[in-house]
Amino acid sequence: MNSMNIDSQLPWCLHPYFKPHIKHWGQDYVLFDEVSGDTHILDSLAGFVLSTLMSSPATVDALSGRLSEDQDCPIEELKSLVSDVLIELAELDFVDRVST
Amino acid sequence: MKVADLSKSELTRRLKKQGLFILVGPFSIKILSSMSIVVDGIAALYSDYSLANDDYADYHIEINPPRSVRRWYRPQVDFYFDGYRPFKPLPQDQAFALFEWSFNWCIATSCHTYLILHAAVIEKNGRAVIMPAPPGSGKSTLTAGLVSKGWRLFSDELAMFPLGSDDVCALPRPVSLKNASIDIMRAYAPGSVLGPVAYDTSKGTVAHMKVPVESVKRALEPATPSWVIFPKYQAGHEATLTAMEPAQAFMHLAENAFNYQVLRQIAFEKLGGVIDQCQVYQFTYHNLDDALEIFDGLD
Numbered sequence: 379m380n381s382m383n384i385d386s387q388l389p390w391c392l393h394p395y396f397k398p399h400i401k402h403w404g405q406d407y408v409l410f411d412e413v414s415g416d417t418h419i420l421d422s423l424a425g426f427v428l429s430t431l432m433s434s435p436a437t438v439d440a441l442s443g444r445l446s447e448d449q450d451c452p453i454e455e456l457k458s459l460v461s462d463v464l465i466e467l468a469e470l471d472f473v474d475r476v477s478t
Numbered sequence: 479m480k481v482a483d484l485s486k487s488e489l490t491r492r493l494k495k496q497g498l499f500i501l502v503g504p505f506s507i508k509i510l511s512s513m514s515i516v517v518d519g520i521a522a523l524y525s526d527y528s529l530a531n532d533d534y535a536d537y538h539i540e541i542n543p544p545r546s547v548r549r550w551y552r553p554q555v556d557f558y559f560d561g562y563r564p565f566k567p568l569p570q571d572q573a574f575a576l577f578e579w580s581f582n583w584c585i586a587t588s589c590h591t592y593l594i595l596h597a598a599v600i601e602k603n604g605r606a607v608i609m610p611a612p613p614g615s616g617k618s619t620l621t622a623g624l625v626s627k628g629w630r631l632f633s634d635e636l637a638m639f640p641l642g643s644d645d646v647c648a649l650p651r652p653v654s655l656k657n658a659s660i661d662i663m664r665a666y667a668p669g670s671v672l673g674p675v676a677y678d679t680s681k682g683t684v685a686h687m688k689v690p691v692e693s694v695k696r697a698l699e700p701a702t703p704s705w706v707i708f709p710k711y712q713a714g715h716e717a718t719l720t721a722m723e724p725a726q727a728f729m730h731l732a733e734n735a736f737n738y739q740v741l742r743q744i745a746f747e748k749l750g751g752v753i754d755q756c757q758v759y760q761f762t763y764h765n766l767d768d769a770l771e772i773f774d775g776l777d
């Protein structure tokens with residue numbers, strides 16, 4: 379799967395077996411997964427995506443829209459970056475598509 | 479009453495018979511041992527510690543020869559914790575070092591009302607420096623050097639963060655010096671008292687340095703964690719303090735926590751709080767005087 383295959387209007391959520399706790403300092407995030415007991419260090423984009431999904435499910439469009447408020451970056455480029463991060467996080471079983 | 483108030487014969491008798499009960503930071507411990515090297519080590523390094531009531535102890539530590547033929551043939555020593563032996567025996571001349579290691583083990587494996595890091599902690603003016611580091615990094619040498627020049631010793635091995643407060647607690651115990659550090663400290667702080675020397679241990683040659691009396695007296699005064707500094711001795715390197723990314727420091731702290739996997743998200747939140755409270759640095763040094771100048775200048 380690559381970012382080209384992601385429908386930017388379909389919502390994503392946290393994986394049901396993933397219970398993260400997040401802390402961040404500036405652009406750097408750390409995450410503790412209550413289920414696995416693992417701790418991870420995250421870059422700013424992954425940290426932002428997971429922090430947002432902890433509040434509620436969100437689409438690539440919505441995530442990119444929120445990011446564009448703080449970033450001087452074309453929205454299409456942000457969508458591609460967000461999609462790539464979602465795919466990586468999905469491979470780690472951190473996020474999942476919202477089941478319809 | 480202090481350990482120093484006991485005569486050598488009374489100290490020996492208590493250690494051999496009913497146990498010596500002493501207060502070490504927030505803990506009371508009962509020590510049982512019939513071995514002269516342990517008696518000598520306790521007499522030399524724990525003389526300033528207060529005796530505790532002999533009806534209760536948080537930890538019962540026994541350091542004695544095995545109850546077997548090894549009592550005579552290549553004599554060995556065992557550590558008994560609440561009556562059982564968690565480890566294989568060691569050569570008898572390592573008995574005092576085994577007592578110190580055993581005490582560390584007792585606390586690190588069972589005291590989960592604290593988040594416990596493998597780190598040295600020193601204090602000045604109510605503010606504590608937390609120094610996590612792997613073996614061989616020069617942590618203990620640096621700690622011993624700074625403590626001999628006015629910093630208060632909280633611990634050489636175990637940083638104790640009580641879960642109910644934002645402070646770090648003191649557990650002042652002898653500083654474990656290894657190999658070349660032993661002679662370095664003899665030269666740097668000629669008045670310092672060293673305990674029995676253990677040779678050919680898994681860490682090389684080991685000797686423990688006595689805690690300054692002021693650190694023992696103030697053992698129940700906590701401090702505010704203010705700096706996390708990862709020290710590294712590097713031959714010929716100028717003393718250098720380099721700012722570190724907090725998230726990176728967090729991960730290193732987590733790796734150095736004994737009970738992170740026991741406390742889980744409590745430990746995660748606690749460590750996050752420590753990072754929030756502290757400035758975080760890497761510190762490379764070669765010369766103890768240069769290190770002292772930098773540490774005295776922390777603000």
